[in-house]
Amino acid sequence: xxxxxxxxxxxxxxxxxxxxxxxxxxxxxxxxxxxxxxxxxxxxxxxxxxxxxxxxxxxxxxxxxxxxxxxxxxxxxxxxxxxxxxxxxxxxxxxxxxxxxxxxxxxxxxxxxxxxxxxxxxxxxxxxxxxxxxxxxxxxxxxxxxxxxxxxxxxxxxxxxxxxxxxxxxxxxxxxxxxxxxxxxxxxxxxxxxxxxxxxxxxxxxxxxxxxxxxxxxxxxxxxxxxxxxxxxxxxxxxxxxxxxxxxxxxxxxxxxxxxxxxxxxxxxxxxxxxxxxxxxxxxxxxxxxxxxxxxxxxxxxxxxxxxxxxxxxxxxxxxxxxxxxxxxxxxxxxxxxxxxxxxxxxxxxxxxxxxxxxxxxxxxxxxxxxxxxxxxxxxxxxxxxxxxxxxxxxxxxxxxxxxxxxxxxxxxxxxxxxxxxxxxxxxxxxx
Amino acid sequence: xxxxxxxxxxxxxxxxxxxxxxxxxxxxxxxxxxxxxxxxxxxxxxxxxxxxxxxxxxxxxxxxxxxxxxxxxxxxxxxxxxxxxxxxxxxxxxxxxxxxxxxxxxxxxxxxxxxxxxxxxxxxxxxxxxxxxxxxxxxxxxxxxxxxxxxxxxxxxxxxxxxxxxxxxxxxxxxxxxxxxxxxxxxxxxxxxxxxxxxxxxxxxxxxxxxxxxxxxxxxxxxxxxxxxxxxxxxxxxxxxxxxxxxxxxxxxxxxxxxxxxxxxxxxxxxxxxxxxxxxxxxxxxxxxxxxxxxxxxxxxxxxxxxxxxxxxxxxxxxxxxxxxxxxxxxxxxxxxxxxxxxxxxxxxxxxxxxxxxxxxxxxxxxxxxxxxxxxxxxxxxxxxxxxxxxxxxxxxxxxxxxxxxxxxxxxxxxxxxxxxxxxxxxxxxxxxxxxxxxxxxxxxxxxxxxxxxxxxxxxxxxxxxxxxxxxxxxxxxxxxxxxxxxxxxxxxxxxxxxxxxxxxxxxx
Numbered sequence: 001x002x003x004x005x006x007x008x009x010x011x012x013x014x015x016x017x018x019x020x021x022x023x024x025x026x027x028x029x030x031x032x033x034x035x036x037x038x039x040x041x042x043x044x045x046x047x048x049x050x051x052x053x054x055x056x057x058x059x060x061x062x063x064x065x066x067x068x069x070x071x072x073x074x075x076x077x078x079x080x081x082x083x084x085x086x087x088x089x090x091x092x093x094x095x096x097x098x099x100x101x102x103x104x105x106x107x108x109x110x111x112x113x114x115x116x117x118x119x120x121x122x123x124x125x126x127x128x129x130x131x132x133x134x135x136x137x138x139x140x141x142x143x144x145x146x147x148x149x150x151x152x153x154x155x156x157x158x159x160x161x162x163x164x165x166x167x168x169x170x171x172x173x174x175x176x177x178x179x180x181x182x183x184x185x186x187x188x189x190x191x192x193x194x195x196x197x198x199x200x201x202x203x204x205x206x207x208x209x210x211x212x213x214x215x216x217x218x219x220x221x222x223x224x225x226x227x228x229x230x231x232x233x234x235x236x237x238x239x240x241x242x243x244x245x246x247x248x249x250x251x252x253x254x255x256x257x258x259x260x261x262x263x264x265x266x267x268x269x270x271x272x273x274x275x276x277x278x279x280x281x282x283x284x285x286x287x288x289x290x291x292x293x294x295x296x297x298x299x300x301x302x303x304x305x306x307x308x309x310x311x312x313x314x315x316x317x318x319x320x321x322x323x324x325x326x327x328x329x330x331x332x333x334x335x336x337x338x339x340x341x342x343x344x345x346x347x348x349x350x351x352x353x354x355x356x357x358x359x360x361x362x363x364x365x366x367x368x369x370x371x372x373x374x375x376x377x378x379x380x381x382x383x384x385x386x387x388x389x390x391x392x393x394x395x396x397x398x399x400x401x402x403x404x405x406x407x408x409x410x411x412x413x414x415x416x417x418x419x420x421x422x423x424x425x426x427x428x429x430x431x432x
Numbered sequence: 433x434x435x436x437x438x439x440x441x442x443x444x445x446x447x448x449x450x451x452x453x454x455x456x457x458x459x460x461x462x463x464x465x466x467x468x469x470x471x472x473x474x475x476x477x478x479x480x481x482x483x484x485x486x487x488x489x490x491x492x493x494x495x496x497x498x499x500x501x502x503x504x505x506x507x508x509x510x511x512x513x514x515x516x517x518x519x520x521x522x523x524x525x526x527x528x529x530x531x532x533x534x535x536x537x538x539x540x541x542x543x544x545x546x547x548x549x550x551x552x553x554x555x556x557x558x559x560x561x562x563x564x565x566x567x568x569x570x571x572x573x574x575x576x577x578x579x580x581x582x583x584x585x586x587x588x589x590x591x592x593x594x595x596x597x598x599x600x601x602x603x604x605x606x607x608x609x610x611x612x613x614x615x616x617x618x619x620x621x622x623x624x625x626x627x628x629x630x631x632x633x634x635x636x637x638x639x640x641x642x643x644x645x646x647x648x649x650x651x652x653x654x655x656x657x658x659x660x661x662x663x664x665x666x667x668x669x670x671x672x673x674x675x676x677x678x679x680x681x682x683x684x685x686x687x688x689x690x691x692x693x694x695x696x697x698x699x700x701x702x703x704x705x706x707x708x709x710x711x712x713x714x715x716x717x718x719x720x721x722x723x724x725x726x727x728x729x730x731x732x733x734x735x736x737x738x739x740x741x742x743x744x745x746x747x748x749x750x751x752x753x754x755x756x757x758x759x760x761x762x763x764x765x766x767x768x769x770x771x772x773x774x775x776x777x778x779x780x781x782x783x784x785x786x787x788x789x790x791x792x793x794x795x796x797x798x799x800x801x802x803x804x805x806x807x808x809x810x811x812x813x814x815x816x817x818x819x820x821x822x823x824x825x826x827x828x829x830x831x832x833x834x835x836x837x838x839x840x841x842x843x844x845x846x847x848x849x850x851x852x853x854x855x856x857x858x859x860x861x862x863x864x865x866x867x868x869x870x871x872x873x874x875x876x877x878x879x880x881x882x883x884x885x886x887x888x889x890x891x892x893x894x895x896x897x898x899x900x901x902x903x904x905x906x907x908x909x910x911x912x913x914x915x916x917x918x919x920x921x922x923x924x925x926x927x928x929x930x931x932x933x934x935x936x937x938x939x940x941x
Contacts, residue, residue, distance in 0.1 A: 060800055105565065122835045158639060159656025181640070181656070189640040192647030203833030205846040205854070212649070222649045223616035258849075322835065 013369035015346030018058060018082055024368050025079050027375065027394045029339055030404045035071035037164075037338075037411045038088070040178065040418040044070045047111065047183075052089030052096040054334050055081050056343075064334075065096040084343040087334035109331040114160075114182040114190065117335065118146050120171035122200075122322040128244050128252070133344070135171035137361050138243055143173055144357045145235040146321030149228045150175065151354040153197060157224050162414045164407075165352040167365060169342025173352065174335060178414045180421060191329045199225065199320045207258040210313040210320070221312065229312055232319040240282070240318045247282040250275075256285075259314055261306050266292050338407070341368045350403040351410065366399045374398040472547035474594040475533050476579070476586055478673060479554050492556060493700050499553030500704055502531045503574040510577060523581045535587045559697075560704040562685040567705055568678065576674045583666060595665075600672065605634040605659060613652065617659060620652045634659045635668065641675075642667055729775045731784035737774065740921065743913040744842045744888060745827060746770050747858055752838045757790040762831045763839035764802075766822055768809050773821035773911040778810045823909045824882055843881040848873055859892050882906045889913060893920055 013020040039048035053066045053074070063081075068074040078086070089096075090112035099107050120127075120135050120143065129138045147165060154160045154177065162178040185193070202209040213219045221229060240246045247253040253274055257267055270288060274280060280288075293311065296304040327333050340349045346367035352360050378397040395404055505526050509519055527533075533550055534541045554575075561571035583591065610617065618629055639658040645651045645667050652659045660668055729737060738750045749767040753759050759767065764785075771781060785806055786798055793802075804813055811818035822830075824841065833840040842851055852873060856864040863869065868891055875884035886906040890897055900906050901916040 108565075125835065156655070157653050159654075181638075185640055189643045192643030193639075195647040196649055196653070200835065201832060202847075203835070203837045203840055203845050205838070205842070205850040207847045207849070209835065220619050223619045223652055225649075226619065258847075324834070326831075 013346075013372050015341055015368050016084070016343060020368055020372065021084065021341065022079065022082050023372055024341060025075075025082065028368075028371055028398070028400060029075075029078070030393075030395060030407065031071055031075050033404065033408045033411045034337075034339065035074070036415060037178070037407070040414055041422075047091050050091045050093070050095055050110075052092060052332075052334070054087045054089065055083035056085045056087075057081060057083050065099050067092075067096040085340045086337055088337045089334045090331040111183040112331040114177040114179075114185060114193075115328055115333070115335050116150065116175040117168075117324040117327040118143060118150075118173050118321055119168075119324055122324070125255075126240070126244070126246060126318055128246060128248070133171065135362055137363065140360065140362060141235075141239045141243060141358075142319070144360070145232065145239060145319050146323075147173060147175075147352070147354050147357045148235075149231060149319075150197070150321045150323070152231070153224060153228065156227075158193065162410065162417070163354070164338065164410050165354050165357070166338040166349050167347070167352050167360070167362065168336065169340065169347045169349045169365075170345050171362075174338075174349075176335075176338070180418065187330055190331070194323070194325045194328045196224075197321075198323060198325050199316055200322045207255070208313070208317070210317045212313075212316075213309065218306075218309070225316070228320065229315060232315055235319050236315045237283075241286055242283060245282045246318065247285045250278070252282075253285060256289075256314065259317065260289075260310050261303070263303060263307075266296070266303075266307070348400065348403070350400075351406045353406065371395075371398045371400055469544050472544060472551070474590060474597065475535050475547070476582055476591065476594045477547070477551060477554075478598065478676070479551065480676075482555050483548075483551055485548075487552060489696060491552065492697065495549050495553040496556035496560075496700070496704055498531055498549070499557055502527055502578065503557070503571070505530075506574045506577050507570065510573075520581055520584065523577065524585060527578070527581065533582065536590055537587065556701070557704065558681060558684055559688070560701040562681045562688060563705065568681045568685070571681070572674055572677050575677060576670055579673055580666070580670055583669065595669065598672075600668070602635040602637060602668065605636050609636075610634065613654070613659070616652045616654075617661075620650065620659075621661070632661050632663070634661050635665070636660075637668065642671055644671070728777060729771075729780070731776070731780045731787060734771065734776065734784055737914075737918075741774075741914045741917040743907065743910045744855070744858070744885065745840070746910055746914075748842050748854065749839060751858075753788050757788060757792050760834075760837050760839070762833070762837060764805065765809065766827060766839045768806060769819055769821040770910050770914075772810060774914050778807065778812065781806055781810065821909070821911050824885075824907060827910070828881060841881055841885075843872075843876050843884045844879075848876065851876065855888065859888065861891050862888065882908060885913075889917075893917060895920075 013023075015021065035048065036042070038051060039045055041047070048071075049067060049069055051067060052064065053068070054062065054064045055066065056062055066077070068077065090109040093108045093110055094102055094106060096107065120139060121132075123139065123142050124131060127139045127142065130136055151163060151165070154163060154175075160177050160179045160182055164176040164178065166174045166176065168174055199212055200209045201211065211217065212221065212225060220226075245252075247256050257271060260267065270285075270292060273288060274285060289311070293304060293307040296307065327335060336349065338349050338351060341347070342349065346369055347362070347365045348368060348371070350365055375394060375398060393404075395401055506523055509522050509526075514522070531550060531553070533546055534543060536543070557571065561567045586594070614629070617634065621628065621632070636657045636659055639646050639653050639656055642651065642658050642660060645660060645664060646653060646658060650664060651661075734750075738747060742750060746767060749759060749763050752763070753767065768781065768785075771784070776784065782803060785802060786795075789798060789802070807813045809819055827839075827841050828844055831839070833845055842854060846854060852864055852869055855862050855869065855872070862872075868887070872884045872887050875881075875887065883906060886900045887897070889895065889901065889907060890899060901912055905912075907913050
């Protein structure tokens with residue numbers, strides 16, 4: 001049953017209403033590219049048929065271990081169950097839906113995209129504009145900086161090509177890597193990659209969370225971190241000093257002083273200075289610190305070195321990506337699928353272009369309500385004419401179109417590569 | 433290449449013929465009992481081809497048991513968090529007495545016999561350890577440590593000729609590339625001198641073949657390739673050994689049911705794996721029987737027990753929970769399993785957690801989202817595993833706390849300032865500026881967290897320094913702290929009671 005055309009096209013559809021979600025799954029969800037993206041082939045392969053899908057239904061009912069023979073079956077079930085969100089797991093050694101008929105331990109995760117999850121909650125202690133579930137264009141700066149660093153490291157250092165960045169619908173971002181070499185990684189390898197990339201570590205009680213210089217805390221940075229640091233210096237000034245003004249409050253600058261080496265003169269002087277002039281900006285305070293440290297160069301080169309390293313670590317602590325490591329380490333970790341609707345905000349989890357991540361504004365991401373209103377309007381306009389061209393997909397009439405196109409382009413590249421590999425394998429087997 | 437089936441495999445002519453000749457020449461003077469033979473030219477062995485020789489049933493079992501002893505000893509040692517040198521020393525000593533392998537230059541030793549024993553033991557254990565993923569993983573881990581120990585203690589020349597015989601196809605980084613990445617490669621070196629850089633050579637391998645080196649940022653990585661210096665080659669060797677062994681074990685597992693084996697072997701094979709399991713399981717914490725003197729703890733009692741008997745890590749979690757009415761997942765798990773260990777039954781646990789979350793959480797939310805997890809950790813949901821409380825080892829090394837987490841070990845995961853503040857505010861016996869505090873912080877600095885924790889126990893329980901949990905035992909499990917603490921309390925109570933009794937008697941008479 002189609003959603004009736006409303007008098008007021010701007011009326012907001014409630015994303016928690018089952019009818020709205022049902023309309024979304026029937027009319028807007030891009031099944032074709034979604035299937036190809038997971039399957040990496042036109043014909044349903046194990047990557048799709050042995051893949052776990054987990055649905056969250058109304059009333060927090062959670063159904064795990066669903067799997068589907070093909071895209072059509074998936075679509076039918078999605079519309080039938082009408083979940084508020086759903087998640088994607090790995091390709092298992094057998095069909096997850098047959099789980100109960102298998103011997104214990106026979107259902108093992110095998111292949112899975114390498115995934116990353118960055119969430120704004122991990123930034124709560126260093127953002128000043130919002131807290132908790134809120135996010136604004138300003139704190140998105142942290143995410144943007146993280147995406148740039150991570151994207152660069154994954155491509156240049158680890159040589160991955162097919163990275164899909166997806167807005168998580170509220171205050172975070174996910175990354176899905178579809179390279180065959182990423183799919184094949186086992187848990188140990190994933191863990192080592194994450195440990196390599198993870199720099200911010202330690203719980204609430206750990207003031208200094210960057211410890212990447214060996215046990216004596218005095219070695220040089222690893223070249224990859226060095227690269228990252230070069231890029232982050234600018235972000236630090238722009239984001240932490242100017243925009244967020246992280247060291248403005250007493251709590252802010254005490255946090256900074258706590259991370260630095262505890263030399264009584266340097267720290268004492270700075271604290272006295274800053275206490276006497278509480279209006280001083282973060283830029284000036286950072287300048288004060290640089291000045292104080294510069295003064296050490298001649299008289300106490302060892303301490304100077306120590307402070308220099310510590311200041312690099314401060315930049316890392318305030319701008320380096322804070323990844324949720326557990327998500328990436330295990331193949332069987334579930335992650336919310338792209339193009340889901342966030343149940344809280346109603347926003348669609350759309351792909352994000354990492355090159356334009358600075359311009360991305362979470363507030364402009366279409367919500368399911370807006371999209372359905374757009375469909376209503378398009379239908380109304382069409383009614384005036386004649387229903388001649390019904391061939392096009394419905395999302396093309398909405399602001400979801402550019403995002404689906406971006407996704408399709410990504411999927412095409414993934415398919416091109418996987419086809420090339422398959423052809424090479426075939427060639428080889430024919431040679432024998 | 434390596435064909436890991438357990439039978440039907442003839443020994444391939446892998447060993448180098450020229451080497452055999454040389455070996456034979458050396459042998460000719462000494463006789464057949466000394467010097468390496470064609471089958472075992474090296475002390476080290478990748479165990480690529482199964483032995484096809486005749487063995488007696490007795491040898492089949494005794495050789496396997498000898499190796500099993502060594503492996504379970506290695507596993508036990510590796511759980512004890514010893515310093516690296518000490519660990520290796522202990523392994524070397526143990527293997528020397530139980531499964532010695534001498535180098536080619538050794539005199540008066542029957543090399544062939546030693547190596548045959550070593551080989552047969554390995555292959556028999558493969559049969560008994562291939563059955564479950566868990567057993568396979570443990571077998572590979574112990575075997576790799578054993579191989580590593582032997583590799584490191586091997587004669588340098590013999591080692592390099594052994595490596596040559598394996599014919600790895602590692603790509604060597606040429607001079608051009610070396611100069612191009614000079615800055616980056618140097619940054620990853622221990623030795624900062626130019627000389628060292630010029631003399632070093634690098635292999636280029638896909639990064640995922642050396643996960644340990646990547647994880648510890650010891651190598652330069654670019655475009656998916658890790659640049660491994662010669663000096664870290666051992667990591668490559670071990671990784672290859674481990675992955676080949678893993679694959680071989682999986683194949684063996686698949687073929688095992690089809691093995692038309694002699695029915696005399698089956699029981700032996702079964703027995704080996706189960707004795708390995710029972711031998712090492714004692715490292716886990718086994719809570720005293722519920723009928724024991726410790727008795728049951730109810731939800732009301734937790735607060736009292738916490739003040740008197742909780743170790744710092746649990747005290748921290750408990751205090752936080754009391755203050756925030758909330759804990760993140762791993763915090764709940766750590767505290768919840770601990771409470772189970774001290775004797776909080778499931779129904780009391782539900783009451784306890786419901787009360788701690790307080791009014792901020794609706795009943796509905798609690799029942800839906802939290803009750804399941806509590807029941808799960810008591811083995812009443814899902815897989816129905818009755819999880820044991822976490823040991824210090826697990827708390828220290830697994831699930832490192834994220835930025836918002838408060839679980840973990842205070843000694844390891846707090847910064848020194850916060851640790852000393854936490855200790856002095858929690859335990860009035862420990863003063864902030866005192867000698868004892870400095871002692872504790874020093875132990876923490878040298879990463880001897882259990883030493884620091886044991887010291888706190890001694891100070892707070894009026895126990896002599898070095899006495900620990902009784903008999904010099906240091907804290908290795910949060911529940912052991914609590915058990916001992918309650919035991920001490922009981923002793924004190926009994927002594928008082930006795931004294932009262934005797935006082936009364938005096939009065940009476």
